[in-house]
Amino acid sequence: MEIQLQNFTPAEQATFRLRALYEQAGYRKYRCSRFEEYALYQEYRRFLPDAQVVTFTDLDGKLRAIKPDVTLSIAKTAQPAPGECKRFYYNEEVCRPSRESHTFQTIHQMGLECMGAVDAAAQAEVVRLALQSLAALEVPTVLEVSHMGFVTGLLDALKVPEESRGRLLELLNEKNAHELDAAARAAGLTEEGAEALCGLLQLHGPLGATLTAARNCCRSDAQRAALEELQALQNRLGEDGRGTMLDLSMADEMEYYNGLVFTGYVAGVPRAVLKGGRYDYLMQRFTPGANAIGFAIYLDELERLTAQSGEDRPGSEKVWLNIALPKGRLGDKAYKLLAEAGYRANEDYNDTRKLVVENPEAGVRYFLVKPSDVAIYVEHGAADIGIVGKDILAESDADVYELLDTGMGKCRMCVAGPKDFADDESRALRVATKFVNIARDHYERCGRDIDIIKLNGSIELAPILGLSDVIVDIVETGTTLRENNLAVIEEFMPISARFIANKASYKFKYQQMSTLLNKMKEALAQ
Ligand SMILES: Nc1ncnc2c1ncn2[C@@H]1O[C@H](COP(=O)(O)OP(=O)(O)OP(=O)(O)O)[C@@H](O)[C@H]1O
Numbered sequence: 001m002e003i004q005l006q007n008f009t010p011a012e013q014a015t016f017r018l019r020a021l022y023e024q025a026g027y028r029k030y031r032c033s034r035f036e037e038y039a040l041y042q043e044y045r046r047f048l049p050d051a052q053v054v055t056f057t058d059l060d061g062k063l064r065a066i067k068p069d070v071t072l073s074i075a076k077t078a079q080p081a082p083g084e085c086k087r088f089y090y091n092e093e094v095c096r097p098s099r100e101s102h103t104f105q106t107i108h109q110m111g112l113e114c115m116g117a118v119d120a121a122a123q124a125e126v127v128r129l130a131l132q133s134l135a136a137l138e139v140p141t142v143l144e145v146s147h148m149g150f151v152t153g154l155l156d157a158l159k160v161p162e163e164s165r166g167r168l169l170e171l172l173n174e175k176n177a178h179e180l181d182a183a184a185r186a187a188g189l190t191e192e193g194a195e196a197l198c199g200l201l202q203l204h205g206p207l208g209a210t211l212t213a214a215r216n217c218c219r220s221d222a223q224r225a226a227l228e229e230l231q232a233l234q235n236r237l238g239e240d241g242r243g244t245m246l247d248l249s250m251a252d253e254m255e256y257y258n259g260l261v262f263t264g265y266v267a268g269v270p271r272a273v274l275k276g277g278r279y280d281y282l283m284q285r286f287t288p289g290a291n292a293i294g295f296a297i298y299l300d301e302l303e304r305l306t307a308q309s310g311e312d313r314p315g316s317e318k319v320w321l322n323i324a325l326p327k328g329r330l331g332d333k334a335y336k337l338l339a340e341a342g343y344r345a346n347e348d349y350n351d352t353r354k355l356v357v358e359n360p361e362a363g364v365r366y367f368l369v370k371p372s373d374v375a376i377y378v379e380h381g382a383a384d385i386g387i388v389g390k391d392i393l394a395e396s397d398a399d400v401y402e403l404l405d406t407g408m409g410k411c412r413m414c415v416a417g418p419k420d421f422a423d424d425e426s427r428a429l430r431v432a433t434k435f436v437n438i439a440r441d442h443y444e445r446c447g448r449d450i451d452i453i454k455l456n457g458s459i460e461l462a463p464i465l466g467l468s469d470v471i472v473d474i475v476e477t478g479t480t481l482r483e484n485n486l487a488v489i490e491e492f493m494p495i496s497a498r499f500i501a502n503k504a505s506y507k508f509k510y511q512q513m514s515t516l517l518n519k520m521k522e523a524l525a526q
């Protein structure tokens, strides 16, 4: 009986093709058990994507965990001899916490690892296999590479204190130029240093051209060495590397990766489907002197491809920008701006109960959503871009790019309470708020123990009725506080509306997004 591959789901088809690809390239299948001793994850916690794992006591009384990761187990057992390079691929399920569903989830991963004497040829071989893996999915894809040495080389050259690096890297990952400058200065950088750091955000685009641009920005030997390695990679990839992109601001998972890193995206899938890079430090914990490079493909993400239809299917001619617009005062201001910038919808959404209005000529479609849902639509790729208050964005901690501070809807996140409020530090402070995460983070930084009371509106009532001691809420004019005999105790976060983008959409609709963003900036400047 002949097997028809097209009768299988995209993830199943990918499994067949990738398996053939890795076997042909000389990689051996690594089959591992579903469980591992918990002690391994305790010891190597910093190399895991999440510290939380599912544990159980085995029949022999030992504490075990359902595997949250395959690479650690392979690195532990591979033990390559000096000069030897071991090659494995795997097709396994791992168990990780899911932020969205608040429970653990099974994730289907396929990937490969190259461990031991990893030279430039082996490194290029793994990147080529990553490119071929994406090509095997038979939909438009993009591979973006970077080198951790370039970012760390710059931070070292600028003498950025260790304690400030995490925040700066976070902002780089968000492509958040507007906050990066202020954060760099707060970290003690000079104007010129802050400019150099923000300059990293410009260094993205086709591999060759971006490498040329990056050479003019080097400030240390470590950065030059990183670029040389990327150049050598490009040379080795030759024609196979065509279309590869470089993004030198990519700086996530620095605990795990040290040198070359790469991320793969599939059009129509909102999150990265492939992640990989050099993880020599982890490897050397198990085998001194050995290096390692590998990648994983998240097969579950591919199932979304079957759900797509019509014009949003990858490869279709028309490119639409789907915009999540918050219903209400902020959305009206944002829409006015977009309409001025040439993106007026064909009908007035305030005159209808429609939740979708569009302008096919301009290639935009507006989704009218609750303000607190904007970041969710964008993170999940239901919308490509959105306008959202920083309060809601910070509260959701959505994994999106924050490309512009529009300056609209300005207000401040504050702690407020009765005018004569005096904190009784002998007990937990009772805080009423809509912004549970923001309030928790704020008091954690202050080292103050709190009890949170989550409310959905009219927060000011809580201290009046004795439900809480204070509130954490936004203050614009201060009228609501004044009229309820309350006062600001502390102001700790400036708020305004931000322009956000889905990370994968940004790769595939870059031209349309930058055009819209630039027109919006022009409209704002008027
Ligand atoms: N005085 C203000 N009060 C509330 N929000 C303001 C104010 N000024 C600016 N904003 C911004 O407008 C955004 C939307 O606020 P709006 O009050 O319209 O929605 P919401 O009631 O917070 O949302 P939801 O209905 O989803 O709970 C806020 O996230 C905030 O960033």
Ligand SMILES: O=P(O)(O)OC[C@H]1O[C@H](OP(=O)(O)OP(=O)(O)O)[C@H](O)[C@@H]1O
Binding pocket: 456, 457, 458, 459, 460, 473, 474, 475, 476, 477, 478, 479, 480, 481
């Ligand atoms: O400083 P002001 O100009 O008085 O604005 C601040 C008020 O606006 C917001 O409430 P919103 O109108 O969104 O109503 P809510 O109580 O439903 O959140 C916020 O929660 C404050 O109550």
